[in-house]
Amino acid sequence: MKKMKFLLTVSIILVIFTLAACSNGEEKEEKSADKEGSGEKTTLKVAALESAYGTEMWENVVKSYEEVNPNVEVDLQMEKNLEEVVRPNMQAGDYPDVLLLATNREEALTETLIKEDGVENITDVFDMQVPGEETKVNEKLLEGFTDTLATNPYADGETYLAPMFYSPTGLFYNAGLFEEKGWEVPKTWDEMWELGDKAKEEGISLFTYPTSNYFDTLLGSMLYAAGGADFYSSAMTYEDGIWESEEATKALETVEKLAGYVHPNTVANANPNDFTKNQQLVLDNKALFMPNGNWVVDEMKEAPRAENFAWGMTSIPAFEDDGDRYAFTFFEQIWIPKDAKNKDVAKDFIAYMYSDEAADTFLEAGAVQPIEGITEQLDGQKQTFYSIYDEEGVLPAMGTFASTKPVPGANMGDTLYGSIDSVISGDMTFKEWQEKIEEVSDKLRPALN
Amino acid sequence: MSKTRSRNLFIGLCVAPALILLIVFMFMPTFEVFRMSLYRWGGFSNTQQFVGLDNFKLLWNDMTFIRSFQNSIFLIVVVAIVTFSFAVFFAAILTKENVKGGNFFRIIFYIPNILSIVVIAGIFSAVYDPSSGLLNSILGIFSLENLQQMWLGDQKIVIYSLAAALIWQAIGYYMVMYMSSMAGIPPSFYEAASLEGASKIKQFTSITLPLVWNNIRTTLTFFIISTINLSFLLVKAMTGGGPDGSTEVFLSYMYDQAYGNSTFGYGMAIGVIVFLFSFLLAAIVSRITKRDVLEY
Numbered sequence: 001m002k003k004m005k006f007l008l009t010v011s012i013i014l015v016i017f018t019l020a021a022c023s024n025g026e027e028k029e030e031k032s033a034d035k036e037g038s039g040e041k042t043t044l045k046v047a048a049l050e051s052a053y054g055t056e057m058w059e060n061v062v063k064s065y066e067e068v069n070p071n072v073e074v075d076l077q078m079e080k081n082l083e084e085v086v087r088p089n090m091q092a093g094d095y096p097d098v099l100l101l102a103t104n105r106e107e108a109l110t111e112t113l114i115k116e117d118g119v120e121n122i123t124d125v126f127d128m129q130v131p132g133e134e135t136k137v138n139e140k141l142l143e144g145f146t147d148t149l150a151t152n153p154y155a156d157g158e159t160y161l162a163p164m165f166y167s168p169t170g171l172f173y174n175a176g177l178f179e180e181k182g183w184e185v186p187k188t189w190d191e192m193w194e195l196g197d198k199a200k201e202e203g204i205s206l207f208t209y210p211t212s213n214y215f216d217t218l219l220g221s222m223l224y225a226a227g228g229a230d231f232y233s234s235a236m237t238y239e240d241g242i243w244e245s246e247e248a249t250k251a252l253e254t255v256e257k258l259a260g261y262v263h264p265n266t267v268a269n270a271n272p273n274d275f276t277k278n279q280q281l282v283l284d285n286k287a288l289f290m291p292n293g294n295w296v297v298d299e300m301k302e303a304p305r306a307e308n309f310a311w312g313m314t315s316i317p318a319f320e321d322d323g324d325r326y327a328f329t330f331f332e333q334i335w336i337p338k339d340a341k342n343k344d345v346a347k348d349f350i351a352y353m354y355s356d357e358a359a360d361t362f363l364e365a366g367a368v369q370p371i372e373g374i375t376e377q378l379d380g381q382k383q384t385f386y387s388i389y390d391e392e393g394v395l396p397a398m399g400t401f402a403s404t405k406p407v408p409g410a411n412m413g414d415t416l417y418g419s420i421d422s423v424i425s426g427d428m429t430f431k432e433w434q435e436k437i438e439e440v441s442d443k444l445r446p447a448l449n
Numbered sequence: 450m451s452k453t454r455s456r457n458l459f460i461g462l463c464v465a466p467a468l469i470l471l472i473v474f475m476f477m478p479t480f481e482v483f484r485m486s487l488y489r490w491g492g493f494s495n496t497q498q499f500v501g502l503d504n505f506k507l508l509w510n511d512m513t514f515i516r517s518f519q520n521s522i523f524l525i526v527v528v529a530i531v532t533f534s535f536a537v538f539f540a541a542i543l544t545k546e547n548v549k550g551g552n553f554f555r556i557i558f559y560i561p562n563i564l565s566i567v568v569i570a571g572i573f574s575a576v577y578d579p580s581s582g583l584l585n586s587i588l589g590i591f592s593l594e595n596l597q598q599m600w601l602g603d604q605k606i607v608i609y610s611l612a613a614a615l616i617w618q619a620i621g622y623y624m625v626m627y628m629s630s631m632a633g634i635p636p637s638f639y640e641a642a643s644l645e646g647a648s649k650i651k652q653f654t655s656i657t658l659p660l661v662w663n664n665i666r667t668t669l670t671f672f673i674i675s676t677i678n679l680s681f682l683l684v685k686a687m688t689g690g691g692p693d694g695s696t697e698v699f700l701s702y703m704y705d706q707a708y709g710n711s712t713f714g715y716g717m718a719i720g721v722i723v724f725l726f727s728f729l730l731a732a733i734v735s736r737i738t739k740r741d742v743l744e745y
Contacts (some may be wrong), residue, residue, distance in 0.1 A: 337715070407712070408489075418691070
C-alpha cells in the first residue's frame with residue numbers, strides 16, 4: 001500500500017513538473033510576440049492553399065506588398081493540405097490573420113468557421129482604398145461578386161468573404177469532334193436529347209461527370225434556368241416546399257432523364273481515385289459533355305487525346321427555346337478569422353489583393369480575379385472560357401447554400417449531389433431523391449443563422 | 450534512505466515518463482472524446498453547448514450512420530473469416546509440406562502488407578476498372594462477359610470489392626504470424642500421429658490448430674482493430690464512401706460529420722460508439738474463444 005502511495009506521489013509530482021514546463025514555454029513565447037507587436041514591424045500571418053497556380057505568385061505578391069507597406073512583415077504559409085496544418089493551431093488559439101481557403105472543400109474548415117460565427121465582417125474593405133493606388137476596391141471589383149451567399153453567407157447584406165480567383169464552369173466538350181461531325185452545340189435540353197440519340201448511333205455517350213460533386217455548378221445553373229435568381233436564392237435558403245416546386249422538379253427530372261445518356265463506366269469511376277478516367281472519356285471521344293471548370297485543361301494537360309481535339313466550353317442548356325442559359329462562376333475566397341490578432345493590417349492586405357500589381361502577378365500564374373477589364377488581358381483558350389458570358393442569352397450564376405448552425409446528420413451536399421450517383425445508376429428515382437432533399441431542407445431551415 | 454525506499458524511488462522514476470505519456474496522450478484524449486460527445490460544438494468557437502445524450506439519440510435515427518455501421522460489421526466479419534481461413538491454410542501448407550519455392554511464396558504473400566494503403570487503392574482501382582481492368586479483361590478472355598461487373602459502380606457489389614482488397618492486403622501478415630507459431634510445434638507429434646494412421650486433415654485439426662490456438666485468439670483481436678482502421682483508409686483513398694454512401698464505414702462517417710458537416714460533437718458521439726463497439730467485440734471474441742493453453 002505504502003509503495004503504491006509513494007509511486008503515485010512521485011508520478012503526480014512529475015506530471016506537475018512537465019505541465020509547468022509547458023506553460024512556462026508558452027508565456028515566453030507570448031512575451032516575444034508582444035514585443036514584436038509594440039515594435040515597428042507587425043507580423044501578418046497569411047495562410048494560403050497551395051493549388052495548381054503554384055507558390056511563386058504568392059511569394060511575389062507578398063514581396064510587393066511588403067514594399068508598399070514596409071511596416072508589415074508577412075509570414076506566408078502555403079500548404080496543399082492547408083486545413084490539416086492550420087486546424088490544430090487554430091484550435092489551440094493560434095489563428096492566421098488572413099486565409100485563402102475556399103468553401104465546398106472536403107474538410108469544410110471555412111464553412112465550419114462561418115457556421116460558428118468565426119469569420120470577421122469585412123464589408124468595409126470594399127470601401128477602402130487599394131494600397132498604393134487611388135481607386136477603391138469596389139470600383140475595381142466586377143459587379144455581382146459580393147452579392148452572393150458565397151461572400152455574404154448569412155444573407156444579411158454584410159460581406160464576410162472576399163472573392164479571389166474565379167473561373168467560369170460549364171459543359172466541356174471536344175470542339176474538334178463537333179466540327180468533324182457537323183454537330184451544333186445544343187442550346188436547349190430538347191436539342192441535347194436529340195444530339196444524345198444521334199451520338200448513341202455512333203457509339204458515343206452524351207454525358208459523363210468526374211464525380212457527383214461536380215453537379216454543384218450544373219444543378220445550380222439548372223435551378224437558375226428553371227426559376228431565375230430569386231428562385232435560386234429561395235432554394236439556397238431552404239424555403240419550405242421549394243424542392244417540390246415545379247421549377248425544382250423540372251431540374252431534378254432532367255437529371256433523371258440524363259441517366260439514360262450517361263456513359264456506363266461513369267458511376268464506377270466517380271470517386272476521388274478514378275475521376276480523371278471519366279474526364280478521359282471526353283478526351284477519347286467516348287462521351288460528349290462533362291460538367292467542369294477551366295482547371296480541367298491543366299489537370300488533363302499530359303493526358304493522351306483524340307486527333308483534332310480542342311477544348312470547348314458551353315453554358316448549361318435552357319429548358320425552352322430562347323430561354324436563359326447559365327454558366328456557374330466558381331470562385332475561391334479570402335477571409336479573416338474573428339480571432340485574428342492583426343485584423344486592420346489583414347484588411348489592408350486583402351485590399352491590396354485587388355491592386356494592379358497583385359492582379360498582374362496572379363494573372364501571370366494563370367489565376368484570374370474578378371477585376372474590371374481583366375478578361376481583356378487573357379489570351380487564347382483562356383479568353384474563350386472567360387468570355388462565355390459575352391455569348392447571347394448566357395448569364396452568370398453564382399452562390400451557394402446559406403449558412404446554418406451545424407445540424408448533426410443533415411448534410412445538404414451529400415444529399416443533393418451524392419445521391420446523384422444513385423439516380424444515374426437507377427438505384428433511386430427522382431421522386432425519392434426529391435423527398436430526401438426536402439427532408440434535409442426541412443431540418444436545416446430552423447438552423448439558419 | 451532504506452534500501453527498499455531507494456529501490457521504490459528508482460522504480461517510480463523509471464515508470465513515470467511512460468505513465469505520463471500514457472496519461473497525456475492516451476487517457477486524456479479518450480476522456481475528451483467521451484466528454485465532447487455530450488456537447489454540440491462545431492470545433493472552433495467557445496460556444497460549447499451541453500446537450501446531454503442528444504447526439505446519441507440522433508444517431509439512433511440516422512439511417513446513414515446505421516448503414517455505415519452495417520458496412521463496418523460486414524467488413525469485419527467477412528475479412529476476418531476469409532483472411533483467417535486462407536492464412537491458416539497457406540501457413541499449414543508452407544510449414545508442413547515441402548513446397549518448392551516455399552520461401553518465395555512467403556515473400557510474395559507478405560509483400561501486400563508492406564504497401565501503403567493508398568498504393569493498394571491504386572492497384573485495385575486498376576484491377577476493377579470497368580473497361581480496361583484486369584478482372585473484367587480476364588473474364589472477357591474466357592468469354593464470361595455476363596460475369597463482368599462495374600466492380601466499383603454497382604452499389605450491391607462495391608462492398609465486396611472493398612473486402613477483397615482488404616483480404617488481399619492482410620493474408621500475408623497473418624500467414625507469417627501463424628507460420629511462426631506452427632514452426633514451433635515439435636515434428637515428433639506429427640510423426641507419432643502419422644504412425645497411428647491419422648490423415649493430414651486429422652493432424653491439422655487435432656495437433657496444429659489446438660497448439661496455435663492462443664496465437665489465433667490474439668489475431669482475432671487484430672482482425673477487428675485493423676479492419677476498422679484500414680477500411681477507413683481504403684474507403685477514403687479508393688471510393689470516397691461512394692457511390693452514394695454505399696461504402697461508407699463508421700469511421701469515414703465520423704470524419705465526414707466531425708469535419709465536413711461541422712458537427713464535431715456528433716462526430717465524437719460516433720467515436721464513442723466505435724470505441725465501445727470495438728472494445729466490446731474484442732472482449733466477446735476473446736471470451737468465447739478462451740481455452741486452456743496447451744503446453745508442449
